[in-house]
Amino acid sequence: MNNNKSVLWDWLTTVDHKKLAVLYLMAGTLFFVKAGVMALFMRIQLMSAENDFLSGQTFNEFITMHGTIMLFLAATPLIFAFMNFAVPLQIGARDVAFPFINALGFWIFFFGGLLVSVSWFFGGAPDAGWTAYVPLSSGEYADLGLDFYVLGLQISGIGTLVSAINFIVTIINMRAPGMTMMRMPLFCWTGLVTSILIVFAFTPLAAGLALLMLDRIFGGQFFIPDSGGNAVLWQHIFWIFGHPEVYILVLPAFGIISEVIPAFSKKRLFGYTAMVFATLIIAFLSFMVWVHHMFTVGIGPITNSVFAIATMAIGVPTGIKIFNWLFTMWGGKITFNTAMLCASSFVPTFVLGGVTGVMLAMVPVDYLYHDTYFVVAHFHYIVVGGIVLGLLAGTYYWYPKMFGHKLNEKLGILMFWLFYVGFHLTFFIQHILGLIGMPRRVFTYLDGQGMETMNLVSTIGAFLMGAGVLVLVINVVYSAFTSERITVRDPWDARTLEWATTTPIPEYNFAQTPQVRSLDPWFYEKVHGDGLMKPAEPMDEIHMPNGSILPFMIGLGLFVWGFGMIMLNMENPIMPAPIVIGVGFVITFGSMLMRSIKEDHGYHIPLDKVKKIEKEVS
Amino acid sequence: MKGRIGLWRFLPLSAMFFLLAGCGEDKLTALDPYGPQAEWILDNMILSLYVMALVIIVVFTLFFIAVVKFRKKEGDNEIPKQVEGSKALELTWTIIPVFLLAILAVPTITGTYYMAEEAPEAAGTSGEEGESAEGEDGEGSGEEVQEEDASVVIDVTGHQFWWQFDYAEGFSAGNEVYIPTGEKVWFNLTASDVIHSFWVPALGGKIDTIPGIENGMWLEANEPGVYKGKCAELCGPSHALMDFKVIALERDDYDAWVEEMSGDETSGEEDSEEASQEEETQDSTMSDGRQAFEDQGCIACHAVDGQGTGQGPTLSNFADREKIANVIDVNDENLEAWIRNPGSFKEGNNMPASPNMNDEDMDAIIEYLNSLSAEDELE
């Protein structure tokens, strides 16, 4: 819009969901590579027995940052990237419900992530594991790093929360005419359910982090038994959040798979209704199983049994999904490109991770598995073999719509095989490592326990995965220069509404809101109509929201505030902490005040301009 | 001392120590269980593996058939049949998993209760008892007096980064816990600082030790041997090094060992820290060593008379140990290096470094420590 303003300003102030998607994608990728490189360092340390590449302290900082970044700052934003990009398009909306809040969510998340990351420069990263169990993470046993963890996650959590609210309202209120709930693409459904899970899971986390912050900075007595506190309290709060969190991550991946598999099998999703209800049941159950992370805490046999059964129950709806995907492929005409390779291999890989999950749910046997590499293997099978594969599928699938050109297929297939083989090498063997007695979160293991070879294999696998990611990065750069521009709407011959938009997508997405007549509306029009969406309204001027720098400012303000809070715990802060806190406070609330005082109704793109743009793109 | 018999009892015991040391390998892996609990776990893991293998075979078969058979042929642009779903199929893959899960649910619940079994009532909990396991202060500690209860109950306390084992007989051991074979041994577990987790893979499951909370578990070893134990909950920089050993002895040997360990303070609760009788009969360096041990402040944390302090591991049977602090081999150089700078071996541990201790004291202390043994004290 503002040709006279710089590109940078444009990105800092954008409220366009497609641009925010790109911002999320970039931030998420950066964090992913960072945490991945940490994983490589960890694997180097564990390559041989009694290695001294990293000290115990540094290693603990690495596992903590690896886990925290991967889950909160890499997987979450990458999922949000695709949700931001695809959901409004798939439901036929011009924009999200709250464009301003959408941008706000990104910037708060980003600055929160930044706060966690700068801990390295102030005496070390958090070191109590991503779960930050007290008392190890309380003021008495952990240094400044944990303050960065607490405040950084608190802030980025707020960002995630407001984004989730935005998605929920968008999906409920902004659907195009005819797009009933039961016609929504599954990715929208999983996006909706994930957002709901975020609303109900990130709030207890916020409460828990607040308790930990009060404990660390203001001397609260929640967790230390001497003053009446209880150490198990934190674990409950954390896992009440933590278990839904893993489904928050995996459901959108399920959604992506449910888009990509039908698209490349040329078949509609098998058992759509069952898929929707399975998603809902998984979401519900995910709040009822958290104690399975605490079987060894010693809460008692009744509790353990009840939660074990609830945990196993999740296997049923998940199984429904698995078989529906298999039967979507069954009888189809499958094209195997990179997106489909990733999506289809997701299915068996996820099952491998899922069945070890069910094994973990057997309480007495979990007494063996718990906190060993068996658990590490379980969840990497799901988070890498599931979420990352899903995200890769999504990347290759939506890339042409997002950036106007495809990624190179040859490099793509190379990446897939490197990553996939490396993945199994790394993590399969970790099941056995766990069983022969290797606890997780150990920075070393002694010679002569039979763990050397397996760890070495695991490390080699990790490097293959690294090579795979590297090929992806190369691919992105290479394709940007060599791939031909895409001008057609629908390079994959796909099924859902986002492919009904022109490439590149104009900022208002649809000049006329489409009329939806069926599930897979775009495919329906291709078969039963004239191959274009029927408009639901006459061409008219289009209302658009104004960009704003305020989201960025609010994020920045929270960063400063958070940093000030941490300074309260620093020995010799460069300046008095209350000043920094005050400054952050003023920036944040000042910006919020400005926002609420100035009524901003956006602007309108006049009809002739819309017509001109439409002519250009098609 | 109880008399000469003790010595005779110790002969086979010593021989066994020797044997074990010769064997070298401590038993660690859970895939080779040495007790009923571990066996139960392994059996049921294998049961679940069968179930999972079934699931995996079905899924993989369908998957590979699908990806091989339904590839798009070159030039075939027909649109395949758009199937909505199938009630029958969907019911099938809802019901069969429910059955499979039911198969796993049954042992899950029975096993949970099996392992949650609690110690017999009268089994003592803490070290206030005198010579025998019989609790004589039934009312006071809320325990009922029970005739002839020989159950072994051991209080475990996890510390950064070592384990304290308090026996009902009133003595304490650090990092190495002795148990009798062929019977359930009961553990009451807690922690003094952060959460740890008590795990002996070859004998059974694990349970967390949590400050402020008492947990219970039992273990049973089928045969004598040394079983490696580990801390399984991240507890700080040296978490990886927080190992311990379970040394299972035949009941007779165990009783003898107990007697030996508690023998040090048969004279009852001495209020002075004076060395016990046999030490006074030792040669003079020994007393020097003892002196240095006190002068340097070691005694503040490390008990040598069997009683634990909770600050540092009891060293009463130090010379029987296979490792110093469970990480380094026992020899004088290592011991000296450890005393001078424990942090270089176990980062972040709580033992103060003594880099400048004079050589004389050091030698004396080392010699003194090497003399502390439950096994050959009488020789």
Next chain:
Amino acid sequence: MSDSVDTSQGLPSNPEKATLEGKNKFLGFWVFLGGETIMFATFFGTFLGLREGTAAGPSAEELFSLPLVFIMTMLLLTSSLTSVLAMFSMKKNNFKTMMILTAVTVVLGLAFLGFEIYEFVEYVHHGLGYTTSAFASSFYTLVGLHGAHVVFGLCWFITLMIRYSRTGGITLTNAPKFYLASLYWHFIDVVWVFIFTVVYLMSIGGA
């Protein structure tokens, strides 16, 4: 899509939901309140779990006084009513009444806040510092968080009143804002219902 609202007849009957923006805000805010529920639940759980942990400090029975809590409850409940009535005035396009009723709400809220501060100061004098015991920490955190909500709600009301006193009437833009602030205020009241029951009455009434 959407902002085609029929305004020819005057203020629509549900002005807070007349525009798409209003609808979105309305739904979004309810979602937020749903999330707040579980956040408060967590703090309630924490308090209930730790309330016996008084360590060496004073316990609930020694401190809490029923009359004070009763007065605070009445203040907050009444303010909830005035806020409801304000919304009725809004729907009837009765801007003045709405402003006055909102102002009454604010005054009642301020009084409540005053009592709360007085209460806290009193407890500190009786030896219940924030760090005294687990009970103290969880009590101050829960009730203080509620207090913080009250503060935020008051600031919100005041901002709206100042901002729109110039406008001098109800518009399709400010109607949703007043409505949400009122919802928020009710929610604060709901939370207080549980606070006076669970924190005060249950602690005094034995158990």
Next chain:
Amino acid sequence: MSDELSKPFTESSLSKEEMMKMNRERRVQIITFAFMIFLTILAFVAVGMEMIEPSFTIPFILLLAVVQFVLQLFYFMHLKDKDHEWPNAFMLTGIVVATPAVIALVLLLGVTKY
């Protein structure tokens, strides 16, 4: 359009009947309020009179709180009105999730084993 959004209205579109309906509803709200005050007093009295068994008072006042909670939500916050399906769904979800969480934090802290 945008000016219209910031323009105050001079009149209300409510018809006579609608107006009356609204007044009726306002009366209901005031009655609800009176009832809530009553419940509150009941709760305070139940606790204030110390002779009543705690084993009765505690569940009793909790019940009163739940009733008030429902009244507030349904009347003051209009959850009973139409057009509130989604808000109802979200509040309900919140409660469904919160209940086991609170119970767990009260009972399952590992001190007593269940």
